[in-house]
Amino acid sequence: MPLISKDHIQTHNAALQRHADTDYEYLGEQLARRYIDIDTITQQVAAFGVAIPSWGVGTGGTRFARFPGMGEPRHVFDKLQDCAVIQQLARATPAVSLHIPWDTCSDWGELRQTASSHGLAFDAMNSNTFSDQKDQPHSYKFGSLTHADPATRAQAVEHNIACIEIGEKLGSKALTVWIGDGSNFPGQQHFRRAFERYLESSSAIYAALPDNWRMFLEHKICEPAFYSTVIQDWGSSFMAASALGPKAQCLVDLGHHAPNVNIEMIVARLIAGGKLAGFHFNDSKYGDDDLDAGSVAPYRLFLVFNELVSAAHEKVAGFNPAYMLDQSHNVTDPIESLMTSAAQVQRSYAQALLVDRAELDAAQDANDALMASRALKRAFETDVTPILQRVRALAGGAIDPVGAYRASGYRQRAAKERPAVAGGSGGIV
Ligand SMILES: [Mn+2]
Numbered sequence: 001m002p003l004i005s006k007d008h009i010q011t012h013n014a015a016l017q018r019h020a021d022t023d024y025e026y027l028g029e030q031l032a033r034r035y036i037d038i039d040t041i042t043q044q045v046a047a048f049g050v051a052i053p054s055w056g057v058g059t060g061g062t063r064f065a066r067f068p069g070m071g072e073p074r075h076v077f078d079k080l081q082d083c084a085v086i087q088q089l090a091r092a093t094p095a096v097s098l099h100i101p102w103d104t105c106s107d108w109g110e111l112r113q114t115a116s117s118h119g120l121a122f123d124a125m126n127s128n129t130f131s132d133q134k135d136q137p138h139s140y141k142f143g144s145l146t147h148a149d150p151a152t153r154a155q156a157v158e159h160n161i162a163c164i165e166i167g168e169k170l171g172s173k174a175l176t177v178w179i180g181d182g183s184n185f186p187g188q189q190h191f192r193r194a195f196e197r198y199l200e201s202s203s204a205i206y207a208a209l210p211d212n213w214r215m216f217l218e219h220k221i222c223e224p225a226f227y228s229t230v231i232q233d234w235g236s237s238f239m240a241a242s243a244l245g246p247k248a249q250c251l252v253d254l255g256h257h258a259p260n261v262n263i264e265m266i267v268a269r270l271i272a273g274g275k276l277a278g279f280h281f282n283d284s285k286y287g288d289d290d291l292d293a294g295s296v297a298p299y300r301l302f303l304v305f306n307e308l309v310s311a312a313h314e315k316v317a318g319f320n321p322a323y324m325l326d327q328s329h330n331v332t333d334p335i336e337s338l339m340t341s342a343a344q345v346q347r348s349y350a351q352a353l354l355v356d357r358a359e360l361d362a363a364q365d366a367n368d369a370l371m372a373s374r375a376l377k378r379a380f381e382t383d384v385t386p387i388l389q390r391v392r393a394l395a396g397g398a399i400d401p402v403g404a405y406r407a408s409g410y411r412q413r414a415a416k417e418r419p420a421v422a423g424g425s426g427g428i429v
Pocket of ligand 1: 280326
């Protein structure tokens with residue numbers, strides 16, 4: 001199935017170009033009054049990318065039900081094709097993050113070539129020891145890397161090493177490890193022993209990392225274990241990453257914290273400790289909702305980026321976070337949601353670039369809370385849409401990605417080529 005034609009994108013852009021240019025010029029004037037050069041911001045935003053999770057292009061669903069959409073990808077090559085369309089139109093997602101064993105392939109070299117032909121690279125590999133694979137000897141029902149049984153732990157370690165080996169074939173440079181290990185009853189698990197077993201298992205994975213690889217430890221407050229989780233917060237993650245060594249760092253999934261937790265401050269702490277691996281961007285209202293990035297709390301997303309831009313501005317040593325989306329789409333077309341979220345993440349980055357750092361520093365040093373807050377709000381309240389449009393158009397993407405996508409009929413073509421998959425089981429991660 002072909003991607004969306006360049007002609008279609010150009011025709012769609014032609015109708016919007018004049019207004020986009022006018023808006024860009026006007027925003028440029030406004031920013032010039034704040035001594036900001038709009039073209040510099042545009043170049044910085046153009047260099048920014050966020051990876052797409054391969055599982056994101058399928059309909060996720062909830063633990064209750066899954067309502068499959070039409071034209072869903074049937075296998076990893078279909079997923080790659082959808083990721084290519086997202087990148088073609090939105091121009092903010094140059095990499096794909098795979099999940100093993102949800103993504104299977106008999107020829108990883110062919111997959112890498114196909115990705116490359118679409119201009120896509122492979123970001124972090126994701127292992128899965130939170131569900132059982134068909135015919136595996138030991139079940140993860142009571143844990144994986146921290147299981148009381150050494151044979152189960154060894155199986156989980158082996159799986160992670162297999163993920164690294166696949167990743168090497170794809171040009172990936174990182175392994176993300178999230179485990180569901182924990183307990184549902186007080187007394188069920190010995191907290192300290194479980195953590196020690198985590199360190200022992202993780203050390204074996206760490207030892208298998210190629211020199212230029214990193215290991216991302218993803219924490220999550222709860223679920224599927226609802227009384228305790230082994231790596232439940234950034235503190236446990238930081239302890240583990242510190243014990244493992246310099247290649248191990250902490251990954252922040254925005255949905256994996258208690259409500260109202262100050263995530264931007266966690267980000268600042270991880271930066272200070274040299275342990276910020278990167279992000280899984282999504283949004284939430286109540287818990288690990290996996291809603292689209294910035295759909296509920298865009299100011300929080302901006303505040304996270306404020307910390308990131310501040311660290312880059314201050315040239316913090318070793319600061320090199322990886323950016324990924326991690327969402328579950330149950331009521332939208334995944335391609336539309338992922339394009340919108342990528343643009344939202346880009347938007348937060350662009351807004352954070354507009355913060356007057358000198359003004360903010362001065363206000364903080366003078367204990368001027370109001371002016372400090374205003375410095376952030378002024379950046380956040382700036383509508384940077386013309387910058388995002390310009391970045392996309394210059395790269396050959398669509399000024400209005402969702403509009404161009406809907407007009408392209410891509411989903412309808414996919415529906416003809418890809419027969420519907422029966423729904424029923426949950427699919428949120
Ligand atoms: Mn995640």
